[in-house]
Amino acid sequence: MREIITLQLGQLSNYTATHFWNTQVEQLPTTSSAKTVTDQPQESYFTYAADEESPVDHNVHWRAGVGADGSDTFLPRTVIYDLKGGFGSLRKINALYEPESEATPGALWSGPSVVQKQQPLEANAYQQSLDSGSQAPQLTTSTVRYWSDFSRAYFHPRSLVQLYDFELNSTTMPFERFAMGSELYNVLDREHELVDRDWRPFAEEADQMQGIQVFTSIDDAWGGFASSYIESLRDEYPKTCIWVWGLQSPMLGIPRSKRQLRLVNTAHSIDQLCAQATTLVPVALPETDFPAGISMDSRSQWHTSAAMATAIETATLQTRLTQGTADQPVSLDYMAESLNPAGNQPLASMEMSLAPETDAPDGDRIDIDFFQIGRGGLGRQRDREARIFGQVFSCRALGPKGDEQQDLPGHQGRPVIGSPVIRKYESSLRFPLLDSYPRIYPRAADQQDIAVLTNLSSNTFMAPRIKTLRTESTRFVGVEEREALNNGLAELAEAYREDWSSGSDDDDDDI
Template sequence: MREIVTLQLGPVANYVGTHYWNTQEAYFNYGDADLPTEFDHDVLFRAGISSSGIETYTPRALMYDLKGGFGSLQKYNKLFSGMDSQVEWDQGVNTIASESSKHPYQERLDALDEGGDAMEVDLDKISSWSDFNRVYHHPRAMNPIVTHQVDDPLSPFDTYTAGRQAYSDNEKETEIFEDAFRSMVEECDQLQGFQLFTGADDAFGGFAEGLLDDIRDEFSKSIILTFGMMTDTSTGNERWQQKKALNHVFSMTRLSSLSSIYVPLYSPTPNRIQSSGLGSYLHPNCQSLYHTSAILSASIETVTTPYRLKKNTTKLGDLEGLLNWRRDTKLAGISVSLPLPISDRGVVDPLPLLDLSTPGSRKAEEVYGESIVVRGCPQTTSLDQAFKSFKEEDHPLQSRTFVDTAYPLPDSYPRFFSHHITPNGRLSNTRQNDPPVSLPVLTHFSTNSNMARTLQTQLNHTKAASMNEYFEYAEGDYGLSREEYLETKEEMMNLIDVYSVDESLA
């Protein structure tokens, strides 16, 4: 069935993942066999039976967060209430108490399930990713990190090494890898690999290293596609910003070495959106994780489309081979046109692209491999102008995927698009009364020379840091010595060399 196992580590990853799974749910036809779907849901979902005999179809995913980070967790109760925690994966459950009251959006979903009327809910007042979740998850997919609590000033979860220590301590207490993870993998018939969403500028980068170490020990040849997510660093004091930069550098070097492809993703900012050309169509509150994670999720969801299709599918391994055919270009980047602006005259020229991985860069001098996905674009619309910035169509190091299905916008998705976008996602000269319910989207997933600039910027941010001043990185069983820190800087410089253009050959 070409299964993919999804792993989500930390609040940023779980916000992104919640949007991601809500999108998958939007593809379901719910019994209407006459409505075709382009997607093979079995790639990401697993079938099962609850203890009460109810057939279930839940994401093949494991989600980690700190204690107190799971919100109300109401979405799985109806399917899995009253289960025995000692039974096998098909009927197992990690007991997590409901940690807060239901968000009004969850109450609205409950009312709709019971045949009640829909009501408008202010989704901008979000305190947890579970507040806007629409999907039933298997309860054993939810895994609290027992060693740390949300917003605990006595035990902050804010350094890479604290995360690596937490993974080791958590496994000793819970054996999640030996139990839930292994059971999930063993039930797969044709495992393609893993897609991992993780915070990369906090302790979850270190937690991800521990998990990836275990995966590599057991599945040394499996494809692992890792998305490392960074939040805006323009706020906070200097020490806080410096720690985020250090965490990011450790994540870039260590997680990329354990992954087949590592994709750094930066939260969009108003300036980046404006300079990308999308400012006329996209108006998010960039201080809201609910908003910024929606943009990241739409981008990830679209670039991963090729290995979830029923027909003309691209295997995860083939995608990895396209981007890393040189075997030294594991760091890849994503740019997105959300929405892909289409008017009566065709696609807007020049094509607006928001660079989420190498922000501030101009067109790359060298592109080593690229995968372009276009979805929801009418067949009558010419894309010649949009594609002029990419490699030729028949280039061996380019893949183009065209999907008829537009990107769906369930009511859990932020309404931050221009009022001049029609319900089906087209540009209009007149103000629209109804928001779009789907959008055409284009993504560009590539390995290219712009990564050198991003790596150099990150390295520069750490040059002022002395490990003597940041003593917390030396604490615990996984503390780093000064020599290990210098080795990490050396690894960064080696990566910069890989992605740098040889001026003598240019």
């Protein structure tokens, strides 16, 4: 069934993935796998009338099952990791499953015992309205405290894995260094064999897994955790496509020492993940030249993750289309090959354009460049002169701009050796703006959906960007790890260089 199994690591990743699942969540009132609201307009392309076939194959990302009451369930194929306190009011056992019996203290200890329980967090008004079927109140940055506060989907109990070794937002022992994540994974894996315990049950129930999708932050300790986890997955599934979305938090307003630490974490994550993943796409919002048309609170992960999820959900839309529809599906592996024609270019960039109307002029579009690696050391002139190796356009009722459209080939047949590999996928499905989605696009304030275009690309401007990351990050690492990091990033940068003259003054020969 071409299943894609998702791995979510950390707060920012879970915020982003929650928007991802909400977009696809089943809205039919007869289902028990989604939290529904009565008397609400159609909110998602996931739902269609009984006599209308959905163009989206739900089985790719969702698994069918049976709840405790015998009702059919449809739950995400995902494994979710977070720190102690990171799940908010979300319970491991939900309305679809019976609570498991727990051992009493007397069964473990014959002496006197005192049971201490932490007071559980109360669900916010939005979640209470979903459970009761009443009108949902409008969410705000103050009412969204955790990613579970705006989740519209139920999850299987096996999907939720809480790590008690670190606490969310701890000031005494923050989970913020790459090495911390690697060490935590190794400790837990020696004790529990995480892939066998948490991942394998989802993989074994898949008939024909097309790939693995990973949401992880790469500028904190989760980058180290993800690198070790994906290394284990690669050992188990050596030929499976592993597609990683490397998320980064905004750096505005944080101390210089924290910025340096995040820079080093990002460098280590890119170096390690590119060695194991099929494709790695770093995703970060720009610090400067923020696109007009977006009203966003950069301190709110609910806001920042919404824009990231819109791009991710759109860029992968063609991997979950129904077979036999007008828009033919493609696999994650095929997309990865399109972006990596040389076989040594696993890193890709992503851009997104949004417009309230399908035929909106170029001036009304909202353009976001999510590839911020090494951005500080380069100007935009270099980006315009980049040579394309591989490029994948995903158009949801919105095509490329005039200058981009001219570069698209007339057909998508077998490419000539050495020529760019450019793919374009079109769909009439617009991105739905749900009541769980923040109102960050003032131009679409009265819209229920929005037209979106994403552009995944591998090109020559990545070489100087990676070089900038290498130069800036290796100054803050120890001597023993500096050489390995320096060599790894230099080798990666070399894969994105090509011997051609752009007519500009170029001093990047010494990579």
